Amino acid sequence: MDLKPSPSNRREAWGRRVLALAVVTSVGFIALLGQLWYLQVLEGGRMHELSEKNRIRIRPVAAPRGILFDRNGLPLVDNRPAFTLSLIPREMDDRNSVLARLSVLLKIPVGELLDSLDRVPADSIRPVRVRRGLSLEDVTKVEERKLELPGVIVEVEPQRVYPTSTFAAHLLGYVREVNDEQMKQGRYRRGDMIGQSGLERLLDEHLRGRDGGERIEVDAMGRPVQVMRREEPNPGAQVVTTVDRRIQEAAEQAMAGRPGSVVVMDPRNGDVLAMTSSPAFPLDRLTGNVDRDEWSRLVRDPMTPLMNRALQAQYPPGSIFKIIVAAAGLQEGTLTPMDSVYCNGEFHLGNWTFKDWKSGGHGHTDLHGAIAQSCDIFFYQAGLKVGGDAMAHYAQAFGLGAPTGIDLGGERFGLVPLSPAQRQRSKRAWQAGDTVNMSIGQGQLLVTPLQVARMMGAVANGGILWKPRLVQRVERADGTLAYNSSSKMTERVELSPVVWAFLRHALTAVVREGTGTAARLPGLEIAGKTGTAQTIAKSDSAKGQDHAWFASFAPADDPQVVVVVMVERGGHGGQVAAPIARAIYEAIFLQKVAQVTLGESG
Amino acid sequence: MLRLDRRLLQNVDWPLLGAAFFIICLSLVCLSSLNPGRGISALVWRQVSWIGIGLVCLIVVVSVDYRNLVRAAPILYVIGLGLLLSVFVLGRTVSGARRWIHLGPFTVQPSELFKFIFILTLAWALTSVRGERLSRAALVGTFVLLGVPFLLVVRQPDLGTALVLVPVLAATLVGLGIRMRVLGGLVLASVAAMPLGWLVLKPYQRDRLLVYLDPFRDPLGTAYNVIQAKIAIGSGQLLGKGVGGATQSRLSFLPERHTDFIFAVFAEMWGFLGCLVLIVAYALLVLRGFEIAAGAQEPRGRILALGVTTVFAAQVLINIGMVTGLLPIVGIPLPLMSYGGSSMVVSLTALGLLLSIRMRQFH
Numbered sequence: 007m008d009l010k011p012s013p014s015n016r017r018e019a020w021g022r023r024v025l026a027l028a029v030v031t032s033v034g035f036i037a038l039l040g041q042l043w044y045l046q047v048l049e050g051g052r053m054h055e056l057s058e059k060n061r062i063r064i065r066p067v068a069a070p071r072g073i074l075f076d077r078n079g080l081p082l083v084d085n086r087p088a089f090t091l092s093l094i095p096r097e098m099d100d101r102n103s104v105l106a107r108l109s110v111l112l113k114i115p116v117g118e119l120l121d122s123l124d125r126v127p128a129d130s131i132r133p134v135r136v137r138r139g140l141s142l143e144d145v146t147k148v149e150e151r152k153l154e155l156p157g158v159i160v161e162v163e164p165q166r167v168y169p170t171s172t173f174a175a176h177l178l179g180y181v182r183e184v185n186d187e188q189m190k191q192g193r194y195r196r197g198d199m200i201g202q203s204g205l206e207r208l209l210d211e212h213l214r215g216r217d218g219g220e221r222i223e224v225d226a227m228g229r230p231v232q233v234m235r236r237e238e239p240n241p242g243a244q245v246v247t248t249v250d251r252r253i254q255e256a257a258e259q260a261m262a263g264r265p266g267s268v269v270v271m272d273p274r275n276g277d278v279l280a281m282t283s284s285p286a287f288p289l290d291r292l293t294g295n296v297d298r299d300e301w302s303r304l305v306r307d308p309m310t311p312l313m314n315r316a317l318q319a320q321y322p323p324g325s326i327f328k329i330i331v332a333a334a335g336l337q338e339g340t341l342t343p344m345d346s347v348y349c350n351g352e353f354h355l356g357n358w359t360f361k362d363w364k365s366g367g368h369g370h371t372d373l374h375g376a377i378a379q380s381c382d383i384f385f386y387q388a389g390l391k392v393g394g395d396a397m398a399h400y401a402q403a404f405g406l407g408a409p410t411g412i413d414l415g416g417e418r419f420g421l422v423p424l425s426p427a428q429r430q431r432s433k434r435a436w437q438a439g440d441t442v443n444m445s446i447g448q449g450q451l452l453v454t455p456l457q458v459a460r461m462m463g464a465v466a467n468g469g470i471l472w473k474p475r476l477v478q479r480v481e482r483a484d485g486t487l488a489y490n491s492s493s494k495m496t497e498r499v500e501l502s503p504v505v506w507a508f509l510r511h512a513l514t515a516v517v518r519e520g521t522g523t524a525a526r527l528p529g530l531e532i533a534g535k536t537g538t539a540q541t542i543a544k545s546d547s548a549k550g551q552d553h554a555w556f557a558s559f560a561p562a563d564d565p566q567v568v569v570v571v572m573v574e575r576g577g578h579g580g581q582v583a584a585p586i587a588r589a590i591y592e593a594i595f596l597q598k599v600a601q602v603t604l605g606e607s608g
Numbered sequence: 609m610l611r612l613d614r615r616l617l618q619n620v621d622w623p624l625l626g627a628a629f630f631i632i633c634l635s636l637v638c639l640s641s642l643n644p645g646r647g648i649s650a651l652v653w654r655q656v657s658w659i660g661i662g663l664v665c666l667i668v669v670v671s672v673d674y675r676n677l678v679r680a681a682p683i684l685y686v687i688g689l690g691l692l693l694s695v696f697v698l699g700r701t702v703s704g705a706r707r708w709i710h711l712g713p714f715t716v717q718p719s720e721l722f723k724f725i726f727i728l729t730l731a732w733a734l735t736s737v738r739g740e741r742l743s744r745a746a747l748v749g750t751f752v753l754l755g756v757p758f759l760l761v762v763r764q765p766d767l768g769t770a771l772v773l774v775p776v777l778a779a780t781l782v783g784l785g786i787r788m789r790v791l792g793g794l795v796l797a798s799v800a801a802m803p804l805g806w807l808v809l810k811p812y813q814r815d816r817l818l819v820y821l822d823p824f825r826d827p828l829g830t831a832y833n834v835i836q837a838k839i840a841i842g843s844g845q846l847l848g849k850g851v852g853g854a855t856q857s858r859l860s861f862l863p864e865r866h867t868d869f870i871f872a873v874f875a876e877m878w879g880f881l882g883c884l885v886l887i888v889a890y891a892l893l894v895l896r897g898f899e900i901a902a903g904a905q906e907p908r909g910r911i912l913a914l915g916v917t918t919v920f921a922a923q924v925l926i927n928i929g930m931v932t933g934l935l936p937i938v939g940i941p942l943p944l945m946s947y948g949g950s951s952m953v954v955s956l957t958a959l960g961l962l963l964s965i966r967m968r969q970f971h
Contacts, residue, residue: 020910021902023783027918028898034925035891039884041932045842046880053842057876 063094063222064131069215070164072242074178074205076251077277077478083178088165089140091148091158092133093119095126098157107154112137112144125186126196133159135183135197166293172286174254176314177414177476179204180292202292204314205247205476208413212480212488215242241483248277248475256593257282260586266554266573267315267455270590273463273565275493276472278412280590281456283315317410317417320452321572324539324579325380325521326557327401327447329465329509332377334400335392336505343508346372349383358439360386363538377512378520380536382446389445394436397444398424403499404461405471406453411496412474421452448540459570462557464499465513466533466565468506471497514562517584524584525556530595533565534558534587536579551575556583560591567594619967621900627893628944628959632659634886635945638874639866641851651866651947658949662956669960673968677961678908681725681732685753688725691718692760719761719769720950724958726773727915729753730780735907747790768940772922779918780911783901833869838933841875848879866947868939871931887928894921900966909965916958 045053074082091112098104101123109116114137122136140148145160152158166181182202184194194200195217201210218239250270257268257280270280285307291300304311313319335341351367353360362368362382368375376384389397401407407422422428423444424436432450443449456474464471473494480489513533516522521536537555554576559565569587576582640652669677677684695718733750754777761770781791843849865873875883897917904910920943927942929935941951 019785020783023785024898024902024914027779027782027914028895031894031898031921031925032891034921035887035894037934038925038928038932039887041929041934042841042875042880042883042887045838045932046845046875046883049842050845053839054845056839057843
């Protein structure tokens with residue numbers, strides 16, 4: 007190029023370069039025509055044939071949901087293949103008549119079918135699941151009339167199956183199709199099955215896995231001719247829980263459907279071995295199809311079967327709270343084991359009279375005896391000596407009035423009056439009568455069964471409050487660990503060793519010779535405390551008025567399990583709750599008990 | 609300002625306009641034949657009103673001296689940048705990308721609008737610095753000026769639009785006689801910068817990119833569309849199936865059939881011969897554009913005409929290339945054919961610019 011090009015030279019150069027660009031572009035256009043010639047003329051016949059029976063279908067292949075195992079490797083839930091009726095909007099040429107035919111064939115209301123279809127674009131190629139758990143009979147009907155039902159397919163999907171309808175319902179939780187609200191999070195696809203409560207929800211991310219898919223060519227009848235490409239689903243991760251299926255079953259059996267809750271925990275590490283809540287809801291009827299009648303029945307049921315009573319129901323602790331009063335008094339020096347009271351069944355404070363649960367009273371009673379016999383009169387006076395503030399302080403130290411930190415959602419905090427937080431909220435001035443009420447676990451005090459279990463764990467292990475653990479580890483399908491948890495100590499109650507020893511000794515006496523003898527098992531020393539908590543609403547006397555508690559651990563000298571039984575409006579703790587605990591202990595220490603029984607009889 | 613010189617009117621490029629309107633008519637036929645019963649006609653009326661708006665813009669652009677437009681480029685640039693940024697704040701997310709903002713009843717796609725501003729800015733930046741040769745400073749300045757909005761478009765992500773801007777820049781630089789050594793260096797530099805960009809992208813964007821590059825990564829999604837589009841085009845054969853017989857299109861096997869994949873609909877209905885006519889019309893339009901660029905008497909007009917023409921050419925080639933399976937899938941509308949207001953208005957405005965340059969060629 008010239009050093010100083012003249013304008014006309016420059017214009018010429020510009021023109022040449024633009025021409026070059028135009029040539030390049032033209033080559034592009036010619037390439038397009040070439041490709042079109044290839045597609046439309048050379049390959050045209052084949053393509054035409056393909057379009058005549060455009061039969062490339064896409065089928066998602068659902069990933070099997072991860073299995074939940076108990077601590078010994080027994081499955082808590084499993085999967086089985088189930089038939090799902092699905093519609094492919096894009097392949098339904100005449101939507102209304104197909105839906106009408108299908109509705110008559112399977113006796114599904116058209117409205118229900120439309121409901122599912124309306125949520126997706128009309129030209130979606132992804133199957134919309136409209137009904138899960140199709141019977142074999144229905145599957146046959148659909149397959150027979152396939153020609154009249156374009157766009158209707160039957161898919162095979164893994165579905166949850168449960169040992170029994172209500173087994174560990176609250177703990178496991180139910181799995182259901184993602185709802186509109188959850189769709190908004192953008193993490194799910196329409197039709198995904200996700201855990202909606204309990205462990206299924208907590209671990210959903212791990213359990214769900216990733217769906218695969220396959221592209222298949224089908225003939226004009228809609229029958230698959232060949233699988234063109236298949237992507238295997240990625241199965242969900244396996245979860246090893248801390249639950250012991252045997253104990254869980256025993257606990258549910260022992261409760262025999264009575265409303266209430268059982269919590270079994272390992273005081274050495276906080277592992278939750280069993281957790282029941284009754285009445286329970288039928289897992290199998292909530293999984294899969296939305297059974298609307300069943301659902302509204304559950305939601306309206308006055309017994310609130312959907313609530314997990316172990317951590318979402320709050321009750322007055324009743325006499326179980328005497329453990330706290332004793333611990334507080336002994337540690338602070340306001341009570342001594344030698345303190346003795348004459349119990350005649352009544353206690354007067356100002357104008358009020360407080361009665362003992364046992365009319366006539368217990369006679370001369372010391373602290374040990376007062377715990378064993380659950381003497382109210384002794385504790386009325388003990389409570390006044392210890393003081394409301396100290397009781398509240400120790401209640402909090404033992405984890406009452408605060409969440410236990412379990413991973414399941416919706417945990418309630420309970421309530422400890424006179425705690426700094428409560429003090430600001432209460433409108434009424436604290437009176438001596440309140441202290442008296444509090445000393446036997448009545449009044450405003452509220453606890454959850456799980457809190458009581460954690461508290462008993464601390465009594466059993468010398469003060470350690472564990473974070474209740476439900477999940478040991480999560481293993482991906484390829485064997486790698488996705489999650490691993492170890493026990494976590496959240497709090498520690500500092501009491502003198504003498505006090506711990508005294509408490510344990512007194513609690514052993516409860517079962518050996520006190521109010522808890524119904525829990526006694528030969529060959530196993532159980533330490534426990536009964537509780538009979540008056541309910542606030544006494545209106546419904548037909549149901550019985552008192553909540554029955556039994557909080558315990560065993561073996562007393564080397565505690566391995568904590569068992570807390572709570573029966574709503576069950577009556578006396580010693581009569582109702584203690585035998586249930588006994589049955590559970592029997593199942594846990596089955597072999598040991600059996601040996602002893604054999605030994606005795608032989 | 610809107611005074612139109614009679615001499616200017618004599619220089620209206622009728623072949624260019626004719627080709628454009630021929631294509632628009634084909635588009636309307638195509639759109640109205642898609643499922644006549646299902647409310648598509650409302651879509652046709654909407655498109656017609658967009659064409660009307662586009663024509664108004666075209667006339668306005670024609671009546672203004674393009675040199676004034678270039679002078680206004682800095683202001684337009686700032687406005688365009690603001691619109692692009694507003695997408696991130698006001699934007700509506702549609703299938704994972706934030707490209708649209710609401711203006712009353714309309715949704716506007718600022719990145720579409722920005723193509724136009726991009727070209728004006730390019731012309732302004734490359735001609736406002738005096739000098740015979742393309743100076744290094746002007747070059748660097750241009751890159752910085754255009755790099756910012758380019759990255760914004762990529763971030764939306766609107767890979768399609770971003771992809772069209774690259775050839776425009778390249779063509780302009782070639783036209784201005786950039787030395788091959790420099791151009792090669794730039795190409796190498798951008799290739800070298802790719803891994804860097806890879807690091808900046810979020811994982812889901814990377815996935816999307818990988819799907820762009822290899823549709824079979826997502827066998828249930830993109831690949832299905834490509835296959836269906838190919839079947840639709842191929843089954844049109846030599847003469848096409850006509851409006852009624854186009855089962856692929858009418859039975860909605862095709863995705864995005866009135867926007868990005870409209871060419872497949874056309875190809876199925878009118879066959880190879882129809883495609884030939886359409887492509888010749890596009891080629892006519894583009895080659896005429898190059899001719900106007902070549903004939904322009906002063907630098908601003910040249911750069912503008914070349915830029916507009918390259919945008920057109922790139923969009924047509926990339927869109928049809930992707931629908932016919934020659935190129936990976938990117939979201940690019942077929943100018944003048946695809947349904948969509950922003951695209952139509954911007955295409956007609958760009959056409960107006962070409963006409964304007966041509967009309968003032970001898971002044």
